[in-house]
Amino acid sequence: MRFALSAEQRQFAESLTGLLSAADVATVARRWAGGEHEPGLKLWRRLAEVGVTALAVPEHRDGLGAGAVELVVAFERLGYHGVPGPWTDTAAALPALLDDELLAGVAAGETLASLRWDPHVPHALDADVADTRIAVDGTDLRVFTPGRSLSGVDGSRRLFEAVPGDVIASCPDPGRAFDQAALATAAQLLGAGRWLLDRSVDYARQRVQYGRTIGEFQAVKHLLADVATRLELAGPLVYGAAVALDAGGDVPRDVSAARVAAADAAYLAARTGLQVHGAIGYTAEHPLGLWLAKVRALTGTWGTQAFHRSRVLTALRAGSVR
Template sequence: MAVLNEEQEMLRDMAREWAANESPVTEFRKVRASGAPEAFDRAAYAAMTEMGWAGIVIPEEHGGSDFGFLSAGLVVEELGKTLTATPIVMNTIAASAIVLGGNDEQKAAWLPRLASGAAIGTLAIDEGAKHDPAAIATQVTDGKLSGTKAFVPEAHGADLFVVAAKDGLYLVEKGDGVSLTTRNLTDQRSHADLTFDGAKAQKLANGGESLLDDVLDRARVLVAAEMLGMAQAVFETTLDYLKQRVQFNQVLATFQALQHRMADMFADLAQMRSAVEAGLQAIDSGFGIARAATVAKAEANRVMHKLSNEGIQLHGGIGMTDEYDVGFYLKRSRVLEATWGSTSYLRDRFAAIGGY
């Protein structure tokens, strides 16, 4: 595990306590049942922003705490454990894009609002069913952006879109020239297809040619941190179930074959944690980010896929019913596995980074 300083330990403990007490899975059930397109609780998000979680990677001069990505990952992991429906991951990535590529005016205009919760940001990158940054066709002419984006997360509640075009990343406000069509995915969170028709756009011109890759690497690692929290919750929930469920007059946890499966899950979870924390630390250090981010997301995909499957199997068929929470983790994991790179995409990218 990563070595945390005192402030990071306090931040993690605060997030853990808040998520357990104020945002358990029952709160996600309420959000899901409401059917609201935003698919998150505004009051809960306001509480998060009051605790400073939306501004963890934002510099102090713009209203943030500048605690770094490891600190942000600690919060996201705890929220992932309870499936908290929140735009905080996408908002953090949108803020990081502005920190990396924005000019002074853009930073002053948006970072304080993203940190305080006055505005919410998200990424609009892909244009097809699969993640492929090389296939971007969106164009900007005379400051007007036109194109389409598919499966944009947190689109319904967003005020600002960080949009990938052929020649870089642009800031586009929700409003004229922006329309969205709801996508109902299995995790029942906010997703939409966006159409930009001459929307006013400002380029993030200071990040260099690697800006898109740099932002996506940060997105991959932070999504992997959410998956880490989910995987931990699936493991603990499944273990508790095996300790309680009686079959053939014996508690399931006493069967050696099931003990072996749980031991394998525990080992995979430890490996996943190592990869995710290495990715977060690489971003903060500025060294080896692309490689570490690729490994973190690929390992998160692999382990979360396995643990979510095992969680369902060890619960039996009831695991997919609404009575039990474990099925919600599987559904969310399938969406996150495809977000910012499937396992096959990431393996190809790792090979390319290594020159293979």
């Protein structure tokens, strides 16, 4: 498959890059981690104005009715810039879970959602700031009440126990919502991995050791080249899974393959970034730590690596590879 973004999709990505580059997202994320939501909500509304929250919402609910490719374009930018908030729950999963008038609020950027989906999402993300809280129980959708706040690897991902309540709706086929959320997570991981690579390359060009920038040393070049290769290989899998999701191909296989590749590449980028930065990468003040924590957290949500590898293996054993 040969895949290239259209001019409109590239323009959309560039507009998000311009908006987020000027937003000091690292500060927003730190304040979000401390429970100060207003800067993050302001950024949420700005992203809603350019259509991010409306992408997956159908047109009859005032959304854009865009495809999974556009969703991946947006979530890769969100991951690259480390934007906090329940983006996957709200903008990727919820529009595929139910067709309800509340989606108009999602599209407008006025409604934030938090989901619990055992066993893959056992704790609710940002339930304290969410307007809509839903626990997926098989095909039943239940409201839930936020319980105890939990500590996690990534402080900007605020997790809560969820106490399920009454059934409010049903979703005969929640698989699409799960795959769309897993794909959005893969796109975020891909973006985060690319940010880590970019920052590591920049640092290697500036840090001087033994009278030379460390980027001149062959060992450092090899480390960074390995990361670049893994990310370049993961990218087509992520976008290919988006095409499959829109076309109705072998979606679970393709989404899981993309998720595994993106998470592995992002984890390698995180590990290598820490090696290249050395001791400064351990400091709380350095922004590297925000992305290291985000990669670690995202790798374990919307399905573990073991789960997604198992789905790929099951598809291969069933002879679904064409």
